[in-house]
Each structure stands twice: as structure tokens, then as C-alpha cells.
Amino acid sequence: MKLVKAIIRPEKLSDVLKALYQADVEGVTVNRVQGHGGETEGVETYRGTTVKMELTDKIMLDIGVSDSFVDVTVNAILSSARTGEVGDGKVFVFPIEGVYRIRTGEKDEQAVTPVTGETNETTI
Amino acid sequence: MIKTGKLAGWAARLVLPGLVLLLAPELVEAQDAIDSGDTAWMLTSTALVLLMTAGLAFFYGGLVPSKNVLNTMMMSFVAFGVAGVLWAVAGYSLAFGGDGAFVGDLSMMFLSGVGMEASGSIPHILFMGFQGTFAIITAALISGALVGRMKFGAYIAFIAIWGLVVYAPVVHWVWSGGWLGGMGALDFAGGTVVHVNAGAAALAAAIVLGPRQDYGVRAMLPHNVPFVLLGAGLLWFGWFGFNGGSALAADGLGATGAVTTMFAPGATVVVWAFLDHFTTGEMTAVGLATAIVVGLVAITPASGFVTPMGAIAIGALAAFPSYYFIKWRTRSSLDDSLDVFGAHGIGGAVGAVLTGVFAAEAVGGTAGLLEGNPGQVVTQVIAIIGVLVYSVIATVVILKVIGAISGGLRPAADLELRGMDVIAHGEEGYATGDGAVLILEDD
Numbered sequence: 001m002k003l004v005k006a007i008i009r010p011e012k013l014s015d016v017l018k019a020l021y022q023a024d025v026e027g028v029t030v031n032r033v034q035g036h037g038g039e040t041e042g043v044e045t046y047r048g049t050t051v052k053m054e055l056t057d058k059i060m061l062d063i064g065v066s067d068s069f070v071d072v073t074v075n076a077i078l079s080s081a082r083t084g085e086v087g088d089g090k091v092f093v094f095p096i097e098g099v100y101r102i103r104t105g106e107k108d109e110q111a112v113t114p115v116t117g118e119t120n121e122t123t124i
Numbered sequence: 125m126i127k128t129g130k131l132a133g134w135a136a137r138l139v140l141p142g143l144v145l146l147l148a149p150e151l152v153e154a155q156d157a158i159d160s161g162d163t164a165w166m167l168t169s170t171a172l173v174l175l176m177t178a179g180l181a182f183f184y185g186g187l188v189p190s191k192n193v194l195n196t197m198m199m200s201f202v203a204f205g206v207a208g209v210l211w212a213v214a215g216y217s218l219a220f221g222g223d224g225a226f227v228g229d230l231s232m233m234f235l236s237g238v239g240m241e242a243s244g245s246i247p248h249i250l251f252m253g254f255q256g257t258f259a260i261i262t263a264a265l266i267s268g269a270l271v272g273r274m275k276f277g278a279y280i281a282f283i284a285i286w287g288l289v290v291y292a293p294v295v296h297w298v299w300s301g302g303w304l305g306g307m308g309a310l311d312f313a314g315g316t317v318v319h320v321n322a323g324a325a326a327l328a329a330a331i332v333l334g335p336r337q338d339y340g341v342r343a344m345l346p347h348n349v350p351f352v353l354l355g356a357g358l359l360w361f362g363w364f365g366f367n368g369g370s371a372l373a374a375d376g377l378g379a380t381g382a383v384t385t386m387f388a389p390g391a392t393v394v395v396w397a398f399l400d401h402f403t404t405g406e407m408t409a410v411g412l413a414t415a416i417v418v419g420l421v422a423i424t425p426a427s428g429f430v431t432p433m434g435a436i437a438i439g440a441l442a443a444f445p446s447y448y449f450i451k452w453r454t455r456s457s458l459d460d461s462l463d464v465f466g467a468h469g470i471g472g473a474v475g476a477v478l479t480g481v482f483a484a485e486a487v488g489g490t491a492g493l494l495e496g497n498p499g500q501v502v503t504q505v506i507a508i509i510g511v512l513v514y515s516v517i518a519t520v521v522i523l524k525v526i527g528a529i530s531g532g533l534r535p536a537a538d539l540e541l542r543g544m545d546v547i548a549h550g551e552e553g554y555a556t557g558d559g560a561v562l563i564l565e566d567d
Contacts, residue, residue, distance in 0.1 A: 009542075011538075011541035011542055011543075014338065014341065014342045034556075034558055034559060036559070042546060042550075043550065043563070044546070044550045044551055044552065044555070044560075045550050045551070046551065046555075049562065050562075050563045051560040051561060051562055051563060052560070052561045052563055053559060053560055054559040054560070054561055055558050055559025055560075083538060085538075
């Protein structure tokens, strides 16, 4: 099992969710985050006070998947979140020690397998 | 608005003073005297209508995503500047100067000759200012069809030109001796002049601009429903000046305008809530706020011509067409984002037709269909079609010209998706301040 963690542009969230859904990746946790990558900082002005915005709004996705679904998940994100400009974000893949489904107490592969589908992933 | 009192005042002052003075000096006195009660009410009404545009900003601002809240509210607030100043420069003269059938003249440009003298029973300058607040909100109303996808400079150019080329002439048609007023079209406070006019322009502008980038893919949800309710409440409050003030006097007609404005939207709210309940199973807050606006729009042309019971009937009936049009619109390819045509165009047209149905001779001096005058309905329909056709055509031409000159009306697609607040104004509606570094002059 792996944890796929992606940081993307907020305006790309609906495209990414659609791509994940089409790839049968059904479980995802979404966080609104702020961060800094290599992008140019925006400049904003509030009643004469000019500020450089060093942090940019981003969306962070956490997706727990079985090993066979890692590539599918990563490719779905890469193709749907890309604009080609600096600031498109990153995808990280982490190994996971263990996963438990709270409702049933199921463990690991069982815990990331959706109840109704044949596919092998859910959020952790 | 009743223009006859003002014209009679001018006639008495300019043409016949000596003659009338000899025959009936007290008549001239009555025509020309400024009444302090009327003036006080009209000063109040002017402020009330001005507040409506701020209420509209909250109504529209709450309905859009947070990334576009400032851009949307700015579209209303900038009208205070652009539409307001241009009204004083030339709009008032184009609307109320001269006796042409289609447009006024430039005799009162820069408010030349508009001073403290009486116009009816209030100062002429106050009549001009009261009318100016209508010009401001009419321009701002259109913005609901354009939110989130128009360059701000192009928007400013549009409302500037539209105010002079469309709004001012249409005012002249109906309220200043133009062809529609001459035909006997009834429009007490602007159902046709303001709402059909702005609704038609919104429809045309939404089509010229095209739908937003992710229209039909991603739903556009209101980011702040309490703002929407606040805006609807402020609009209702201000509308007492819009309709009550259109009597141009603190009298029984003004009271009728205010009371019909109180009851008609109430009836729309009740019917809308039932429609909501039977359609989706739930009564919605955004639906209720929309119902208030539809009811206010529908009673606007009728407010000084019908009884309170007539007002309740108009408010109730007006709910149906707007409700079902808006329901259809959201499933169509027409991105009239905040349903300006559904609420103002259709609501205004329904109100104008029903004015011809429910007009009571005892209230405004004109009988409608129910009192045996079916011809009034025909007149009302002609007025609606005339304003709608002119507004649509002129709006398309104005936007095409601005688009050709400014290299397109819309920002680049990726910028539009990021949100108009940051790209058009360099501000955010809800900035946290995290990571914001002050830039000093020396940097």
C-alpha cells in the first residue's frame, strides 16, 4: 500500500477529481493549504499598502491505494493537474506501515478496498 | 414617475407667467411652490434608492464563489462613480431635456439650468438626483449576467456607454414625453425602464460574452448565503424609496407605492416557497431571497396604479414565470450567471402586463383590464417589446465595439479560472495575511 499525496492548483481540483473518478480511484481526502513553490509571488495592494504574497493557495490530496493502483493514481493526477506553468504542484508517494478501516476493523489491503467495487483504494 | 406636474410647472413658469398671474395668481403659487414635506420625503427616497445598489452588491456578491466576490461587488460599487457622474454630465439631459419622441437634448448638459427652483413641488436639483440613483442601479443590475469573466475596464466602458445610449433614451420614451409615454404606457417606477431594460441587456451581454470556462461542468455555488439574504433585505428597504418616491410627493400616492412594495414581494415569497417545496421538497434561502427580488421587480411598474390587494395578486402571479424560467436556464447553455433576465427581465415584463390588468382608476387614474379597459394590456405589451428589442440590439453593438477596440472582453482562460479578484483588482475578499510581506518604497 502507498499513500499518494498531491499538491495542486485550487482551480484544477475539479479536473483532478474527475480524472481520479474516471480511473476508478474513489477515496480521497482534500485539504486547503498554503505554500510556496518556485512560482512568482503575486503583489496585492490594500489601501496603499503593497504586499508580496509569498504563500499561494493550494489544494492537498491524500489518497491511500494498493500497490497496483499507484501508477494509475499518479498518472491521473499528472495529466489532469498540469498547465505547464511554474506552480502546478507536486505528487509524493509514501510507503504505509498499516491501514485500518474503522467501521469493520479490516486491515491493510482489505481496508483500502471499497466495499462495493472491485477496485483497490480508499482514503485513509 | 408623473411627469405632467413638472411640465405644467415649466409651462407656467416660462410661457404663461404674465397671463396666468393676471387670471389666477394663487395657481402659479401652487404650481411653483416647493413643499417641505415632499422635499423631505424625496431627499429620503434618494438616499434609500442609493442604498439599493450597495444591497445589490451584497446580493450578487454572496451568490458567486469567494474568488470573485470583490469583482462582483465592485461591478455594483463602480456604478456609483461611472453611471452617477455621467448622469450629471449628460444622461439627465438626454433623458429629461427637450420634447423629442425618442431622445432628449443636450440643453441641460453639466446640469445647466438645473438648480433649486421648483420642479413640481420639489427642487429641480433633487428630482435630477433622485433620477440619478435609478441610472446607477440600472447599470449595476446588468452586472449579474457578466460576473467572473469580464475585463473590468471593458465593463466600465460598457456601463458608461450603455447609460447614455440605452438608459437615458428609454427614460425619455416613458417618463419625459417620449413615444411610449405618449401612447399611455404605464410604468410607475421603472418596471419597463429599469427592469425589462436591464434584463434584456443582461440577456444580450451573457450571449455575447459566452459562458464561463467551467460552465456546465462545475456548479457555481453561492459562497455566502447570509450575504444574499442581507442584500435582499437591503434591496427591499431601499425599494420603499424607489416606488414610494416615484410619486415625487409625500402624499397618498407615495403611501400607496410604499405599501404595495411591502406586500407584493411577500406574496411572491409565499408562492415561491410552495413551488420550492413541491419541486425539491425543501424551501431554500437563496430561493426566498430571489423571490423577494422578483416580487419587488414585478410591483415596480404597478406600485402607484393598483390597490394593495392588486399588489398581492401581482406578486403571487409573478413567481411562476420567473421560477420556471430560472429552473430551465440553469440547465441551458445560457450563462446569465445570476439570472438577471429571469428575475428582472421576466419579472419586469410580467409586472408591466399585470399593471395593465390590475390598474385601478381610483388609485392612479387609469383603469386596467379588470375595470373594463383591455387596451391597456396591449399598450403595456408594446412598451415591453419596444424596450426589449432596443436594449438587446444596442447592448450587442456596444459590446462588440468595445471588444474589437480592447482586444476581447474576457481575460485569458487560465486567469479566469484563478478568479477575478486577484487578476483584476490585486486583492482578495478573504485574505488571511499569512505570508504577506510588506513591500517598502525603496525595494
